[in-house]
Structure formats: structure tokens, C-alpha cells
Amino acid sequence: MNDILQRIATAVERGKTDRDAPYPPDLRGEEGAAELTARALQQGIPPERVLADALVQGMQAVGDRFERGQAFLPDLLIAARAMTAAMAHLRPAFESGAVQHRGTFVVGTVAGDLHDIGKRIVAMVMEGNGWKVVDLGINVPAARFLEAIPGQDRCVVGLSALLTTTMPAMENTVRTIKAQHPEVPVFVGGAPVTAEFGARIGADGYFPNPQGLVRHLGRRGV
């Protein structure tokens, strides 16, 4: 791998956002993911290569460590933050169509549920893995998902519920989406949710953490 691409991947994996970021200590004062990405583009490296061979590689590396139990949610989040800083330099390429997102991830916490953090973590990790994210927020009725899906490229939906009392709303949302958009994959997560529950309500999968969803979508070739 090109040296600068390798350095970008390392900066993302270790959460080195930019030169000013004090962490990790051994990279203090060095360029972070943002500056390195800008420099790679100035050197003429195609933006799709920067995305695929550096940024996504960095996220994948921390994701692999997460799955092996060698990294934890804060590690994933700090890496996603570095990835987001780097992505700002790729925005023109996304806007011109030179680089495409992997797809659109429409995400929200279901009606009646005000829990935010789990959903935000999943959204940030998905964004860090090259997905365009449409975050509908918390307490989202099924109808708002229906409004958000049309026109989205390669749309995937993520639903979060943190209470047993809001699991019926999750079921209603899955069934409502599937009735209108059977082709759109819907994934569920949240503390009381299980794979069995997800299957019973017609969801396409349940994941206890965002990395599992990223990996699943990768296996599906998305």
C-alpha cells in the first residue's frame, strides 16, 4: 500500500483526527487523518482509492479488533471521528459523483422511545464505513421512515429500541416499512431486542453492535 494511504489508515484506526489532536501520545504533533487525506488528494491519488484503500481500511482494522475483544466502543467512536474529519475532504468528490457512498443508512429510535446514544453510535460507525446516514432521531413514528426511504440510493434501515414497552412499536415499524418497501433491508438492535425477536417481526437481521452490521453488509457485497 502507498505510504500515505497506510498512514491515513493508521491515523483512522488510532483515532488521530488532525495535527492538533493530543491523542494518541506517540503521534502528538504529527499529521492526522484530515491533513493526510488532503495531502493524498493533492498528490493526485484518486478519492475512491483514498476512501477504499485508506479510510475504510482503518475503520476495518479497528472493527476487527473490536470483534476480537481487543478494542471497545470508545475506540470505534474515536476512529469514526477521525474518519469523519477525513471525509470532509472527500465531500466534493461525493457531490460530483466521483466517489459514491456504499448506500444510505436511514436510522432512528422507534416511537415512544427517547434513547439516543446507541442509535448515534451505530450511525457514526456506519458513516465511518462509507455510508451516507439519514438520522431521523428519537421517538420516530413508522410514517417518518416511509417518508425518508424513497429516493435513497441502496437504502438500508436501522431501528433502535431500548425498552420492552417500545418493542411493539419496533414491530409496527418493520411491518409498515416492509409493506411499502419489501426490497429495503431493515435491521434492528437495542438492549431488549434479540435475534429471535427480529426474525419474528420480519426484520432482516439483529445486531448487538454496529460492527456486526457493517460486517454483515460487507458480506452481502454492499
Added chain:
Amino acid sequence: MREDPIGSRLEEFRLDVAALDLRPARVAAAAGYPGGHAPEPFAHMIRETLEAVAAHADVRAGFRLFPPGALTLEDRAFRLAGVGFEAGAIIGRSLRGSTAAAVFAATVGRAYDDWIRAHFDRNDLVRGFLIDAIGSEIAEAAAEWLDAQIVAGAAARGLAATNRLSPGYCGWCVAEQHKLFGFLPERFLGITLTATSMMIPLKSVSGVVGLGSAVERGDYPCRMCDLGHCYRRRAEFEE
């Protein structure tokens, strides 16, 4: 302290968050780090955030204590001061021997929720996540402190206490939270419930402690529960 005609007694406390002595290792464990050993930069972030907590946390706790005879057990259910609870087999077993009870709540306050949200809104999820984890541990620590008061008070009357038992855990449906809060004054400690039984502020804990002369307190509540997907089980039991 207030006492009502049926002999129940209400007590409320405002706690100094520093007195709860929340250690960085406990927060690191709650954030997922085995043994409470968070690497840098997270260890530093946890210490830094703990130092800032006092400005945002308004920790309050309280309980209503019901006298002997107020609680009756019915296998998978119990009845407290005439109100029936379908709490399930695990809770039923845990309350065995109880004749009295304390209904309790503790909260970190609304300003703390705002502090978490402010970090999320400016996309600082790392710090927001740690503040959220710390808030959960403060609420738990406040409930532990309250539990110690209940246990000591019961012991002074010759009674033993069960573990703290909360709706939403050990198979007890969280919807029964509404009945539990029916025993507490409206907006007790500033806590309100949504229709779906969420407590607002989010960093709040509630539940019941059974009291009696022949009750047993388990040394580790997760061992008696088979709720495999519970986040507390994942955090503590499977390590």
C-alpha cells in the same frame, strides 16, 4: 421524613456526587474495558470528565418504606399496599420471606441529560458516550447508597433486606414502573414517566427492596437471572 396513615414513611436525600466516590476504573469497566483498565486517551478522558461531573449532576434519592404486613407474596406476583404486581418468577423468588418493602428511586437530574445531549449534538460522541456511562454509574451508586440506608434502617428494626429489584430487569416488565411510581409523590425527585415507562431524567433508577425477618440477600443479583441479553449481565457476569 413524612409518615402517612397506613404507616408508610417517605424519605428524600440530596447527595454530593463526590461522596459517591465514583472511581475511574468503575467507569472504564462500564465503558467495556475488562478489569476497568481503559487505555489512553480514554483513561485521561474519564478522569477529566469525572472532575467536571459535579457541575452537571443533581443527585437525589429517596424511598417510601412500607411496614410489615404491607407486602404479600403470590408465587410469581406480589401485592404491596393492595396493589398487585406481576413481577415474574425470579422477582417472586427474590422477595421470598418479605413482609415489608421500600419503594425507591434515585436520579442524576435533568441537567445531566442535557449535558449528554449537548455532546451528541456537536458530534462529540466519544465524550458523550463516556458522560453517558458515568451518568449510569452515578445513578447506580446513588441507588447503592440508598440501599445501604434501607438495609441499615431495616437492621435496626430486626429485619433483613433483599437485593434491589427493578422493573425492566430479571423478567419484571418495565410497564409496572407506573404502578411503582403510584406509591411516590407526583414528580418525586423530579422524575416523570413516559407512557412507555421511561424515566425522565434518563439517568434514573427505581425499584423495590423486600424486607422481612427471614429474607435472603443474594450476593450477586445477575446470577439469579436468566435474561441473557441484559446489558448489566454482559458487563458484569460474562467477564
